[in-house]
Amino acid sequence: MPLSKDELLKAYRMMKTIREFEERLHVEFATGEIPGFVHLYAGEEASATGFCMHLDDRDKIASNHRGHGHSIGKGCDVDAMMAEIYGRGNGLCGGKGGSMHIADLSKGMMGANGIVGGGSPLACGAALAAKQLGTGGVAISFFGDGASNQGTSMESLNLASVWNLPCIFVVENNGYAEATSSKYSVACDDAADRASAFNMPGVVVDGHDFFAVYEAAGEAVKRAREGKGPTLIECKLNRYYGHFEGDAQTYRGKDEVKNLRATIDCLDRFRAKVTSADLLSEAELDVIDGEVAALIDGSVEKAKAAPMPAPAELLTDVYISY
Amino acid sequence: MARNISYQQAIGEALAQEMERDETVILMGEDVAGGAGSPGEDDAWGGVLGVTKGLYGKFGDRVMDTPITESAFIGAAVGAATSGLRPVAELMFIDFMGVCFDQMFNQAAKFRYMFGGNAETPVVIRTMYGAGFRAAAQHSQCLYPVFTHIPGLKVVTPSTPYDAKGLLIQSIRDNDPVIFCEHKALYTLEGDVPEEAYAIPFGEANVTREGDDVTIVTLGRMLHVAHEAADALAKEKISCEVVDLRTTSPMDTDTIIESVENTGRLVVLDESHPRCSIATDVSAIVAQEAFGALKAPIRMVTAPHVPVPFAENLEDLYIPDAGQVQQAVRTVMGKD
Numbered sequence: 001m002p003l004s005k006d007e008l009l010k011a012y013r014m015m016k017t018i019r020e021f022e023e024r025l026h027v028e029f030a031t032g033e034i035p036g037f038v039h040l041y042a043g044e045e046a047s048a049t050g051f052c053m054h055l056d057d058r059d060k061i062a063s064n065h066r067g068h069g070h071s072i073g074k075g076c077d078v079d080a081m082m083a084e085i086y087g088r089g090n091g092l093c094g095g096k097g098g099s100m101h102i103a104d105l106s107k108g109m110m111g112a113n114g115i116v117g118g119g120s121p122l123a124c125g126a127a128l129a130a131k132q133l134g135t136g137g138v139a140i141s142f143f144g145d146g147a148s149n150q151g152t153s154m155e156s157l158n159l160a161s162v163w164n165l166p167c168i169f170v171v172e173n174n175g176y177a178e179a180t181s182s183k184y185s186v187a188c189d190d191a192a193d194r195a196s197a198f199n200m201p202g203v204v205v206d207g208h209d210f211f212a213v214y215e216a217a218g219e220a221v222k223r224a225r226e227g228k229g230p231t232l233i234e235c236k237l238n239r240y241y242g243h244f245e246g247d248a249q250t251y252r253g254k255d256e257v258k259n260l261r262a263t264i265d266c267l268d269r270f271r272a273k274v275t276s277a278d279l280l281s282e283a284e285l286d287v288i289d290g291e292v293a294a295l296i297d298g299s300v301e302k303a304k305a306a307p308m309p310a311p312a313e314l315l316t317d318v319y320i321s322y
Numbered sequence: 323m324a325r326n327i328s329y330q331q332a333i334g335e336a337l338a339q340e341m342e343r344d345e346t347v348i349l350m351g352e353d354v355a356g357g358a359g360s361p362g363e364d365d366a367w368g369g370v371l372g373v374t375k376g377l378y379g380k381f382g383d384r385v386m387d388t389p390i391t392e393s394a395f396i397g398a399a400v401g402a403a404t405s406g407l408r409p410v411a412e413l414m415f416i417d418f419m420g421v422c423f424d425q426m427f428n429q430a431a432k433f434r435y436m437f438g439g440n441a442e443t444p445v446v447i448r449t450m451y452g453a454g455f456r457a458a459a460q461h462s463q464c465l466y467p468v469f470t471h472i473p474g475l476k477v478v479t480p481s482t483p484y485d486a487k488g489l490l491i492q493s494i495r496d497n498d499p500v501i502f503c504e505h506k507a508l509y510t511l512e513g514d515v516p517e518e519a520y521a522i523p524f525g526e527a528n529v530t531r532e533g534d535d536v537t538i539v540t541l542g543r544m545l546h547v548a549h550e551a552a553d554a555l556a557k558e559k560i561s562c563e564v565v566d567l568r569t570t571s572p573m574d575t576d577t578i579i580e581s582v583e584n585t586g587r588l589v590v591l592d593e594s595h596p597r598c599s600i601a602t603d604v605s606a607i608v609a610q611e612a613f614g615a616l617k618a619p620i621r622m623v624t625a626p627h628v629p630v631p632f633a634e635n636l637e638d639l640y641i642p643d644a645g646q647v648q649q650a651v652r653t654v655m656g657k658d
Contacts, residue, residue: 060405094438103437105404111437115428121397122429128398129405132348132384139401152424155394162389317439318473319498319572 003214008280011053011210013288015045015267017078018069020296022241025068025085028300029245035087038099041069043240046266047172048073050213050235051140054221058137060108060126062119066172066239067112070142071102074109082299088306095309096317108137116177117150119143120169124156127167127224138166138224146177148191157198157232166224168217171234172207178243179251192234200230207237208264211273238264324516330509332483333373333448336490337410339519341381344408347494349374350386350395351412351448358387370414371450371509392422396447400430400499403445408494416451416465416503430499431474442497446490452505452543452593453630453641462630462637464542464594469501470570470603476500476524477571481545483513485568488522495521505543525572529581533563536651537581539604540591541567544642548591551647560655570600578604579612586617587654591647596624621650 003011022042029038041048044066052073055061063070071081076092084091085099092102103111110126113119123141130137147153148171160167171191175182188194195202201223205216213235220231238260242249249257274280327335341347355378356367368375378385388395392413399411413419419426426447433441453462469477476498480486486504493500530545531552540548545566552562563581567573582588588608592601601622608620623642631637652658 062401092438093436093440096438097436101432101436103433103441105437105441110401110404111433113429115424118397118424118429121394121425122401122404124394125398125401125403125407125409126405129402129407132402133346133406135406139405152393152397155389155391156397158389159391159394159398163386318435319476 046210062123089309117152120156127165145173145182160230195232207235324514332487397425413449458632459629492521527574527577531564533561550644
């Protein structure tokens with residue numbers, strides 16, 4: 001199914017919003033104003049977008065520590081996300097979660113996750129609920145090459161296959177688990193090779209190519225919705241920043257990121273493809289660029305001005321009283 | 323109408339009644355049906371101790387055998403709980419939390435707080451604990467203090483068939499994650515249990531015996547050891563009040579303090595280890611809140627700080643008994 005013009009605009013806006021959000025966080029983090037650990041998704045936008053473009057309100061995603069892109073993709077409010085990352089009382093989680101725990105269950109975003117490999121069992125549960133309740137929904141777990149080696153990942157692949165769950169496992173292989181190369185830490189050639197051991201399709205896709213991701217994701221979502229079970233998809237991609245903000249990235253090659261940005265950038269590739277095919281014009285994309293820049297400017301400004309959580313909030317939101 | 327049924331039957335009945343009442347309640351665990359994919363009976367086991375026997379026949383695919391994969395299925399229960407189901411997952415032995423603890427304490431326990439109040443996780447993890455079965459160090463522990471330490475988890479330790487049914491029904495209806503701890507030596511214990519469904523609220527300790535001289539605070543299987551000791555001490559004209567905590571989180575500190583203010587003496591009896599346990603917790607609360615009422619130092623009766631041994635004579639020595647409780651009571655009475 002070719003994408004309509006509106007869908008193309010939506011996809012570009014999603015990718016650009018993620019990029020601007022992350023680039024701006026990189027700048028703002030350096031000023032010292034943002035507390036805690038921040039892991040940026042810049043460079044990987046085509047993956048979150050390629051999948052989330054297929055999802056609707058029935059569907060749920062479990063994310064990881066590098067979760068801003070997935071959160072934006074699943075429709076979390078950008079202002080509320082920014083406020084959360086600044087630890088403000090009006091943040092998406094009231095300032096109690098921060099970057100690593102952004103969640104909005106009302107949008108089907110089950111949470112970023114501070115535990116590597118923590119999300120896939122949860123996604124199995126969301127998929128089980130969709131199956132039992134007959135909602136037609138699917139669940140996606142996004143995790144990295146590092147988490148792909150965790151026992152929880154293997155267990156979840158097995159369980160999803162045994163229970164024939166509408167669950168999609170997306171390995172976003174950005175080449176490094178913290179500082180350790182996936183060439184060293186992943187025993188098979190491709191993390192997707194493991195799918196065959198769990199009797200499900202395993203797909204490797206160029207994670208810098210939105211259209212390739214979108215197509216692979218569409219097949220997996222369709223398969224899940226039709227009750228045909230789980231799929232494992234590995235997106236080969238790269239991150240433009242360190243494991244966390246403040247990481248000097250001495251483990252990376254000289255000019256590695258500079259070359260990546262110059263040659264395989266997912267936004268550049270999207271723009272080149274849609275303009276050369278006359279699907280969208282440069283001007284239409286430029287308008288989105290401007291709107292997104294204003295959105296992110298506004299979100300940072302509002303977050304900085306927002307009040308901290310009230311001290312009484314320390315003791316709320318734990319245990320439901322009855 | 324109350325009948326005499328076992329702790330095991332009371333738990334099975336609570337599950338069946340809640341599954342009847344609410345179709346979002348599902349069960350999962352290793353061999354909770356027993357027989358999935360095998361040539362024999364579909365409902366061969368009903369859990370390793372038969373607690374869930376018969377439920378597969380009644381509820382079909384709402385009773386799900388899992389692979390032996392605790393992290394995945396406990397996590398799936400947690401994820402399903404945030405997505406519209408009310409799963410009851412059986413973690414066969416509490417000791418196995420060692421392979422899936424992340425899903426309980428980093429995921430389920432944290433969601434509500436970490437997500438700013440915008441999450442409910444109505445999951446129950448039923449699990450078997452306690453010594454006395456010659457099951458040795460990896461199948462006999464009393465790990466409820468570990469769960470009690472974690473904000474966000476509720477921890478339940480029923481001591482009788484009546485409490486087992488009422489507290490399990492409350493656990494399933496509760497919107498927080500609940501760790502429901504069943505002592506393996508209690509499954510055959512019989513007692514009066516109403517046929518109809520009823521819920522016992524959390525955080526309400528049960529004064530199972532009134533007395534004037536000493537308060538014995540205890541929980542789970544040790545309740546029965548406390549009563550055995552209290553019966554023997556009555557012959558020595560020592561009057562014991564026995565408080566069964568029922569839930570360690572939330573903990574009913576009011577009832578504990580009120581009782582100690584009346585008796586002036588406290589013995590805490592806990593089958594768990596002595597460090598960072600329910601015994602130390604109750605002792606600290608009383609020392610802080612009711613020190614002025616104490617006529618003697620608090621005594622704790624616990625298992626020793628060693629793993630649970632295998633040999634019969636050693637395991638029998640390991641488990642706190644009525645003799646130790648009687649000795650502790652005599653000590654706080656100044657009669658040793």
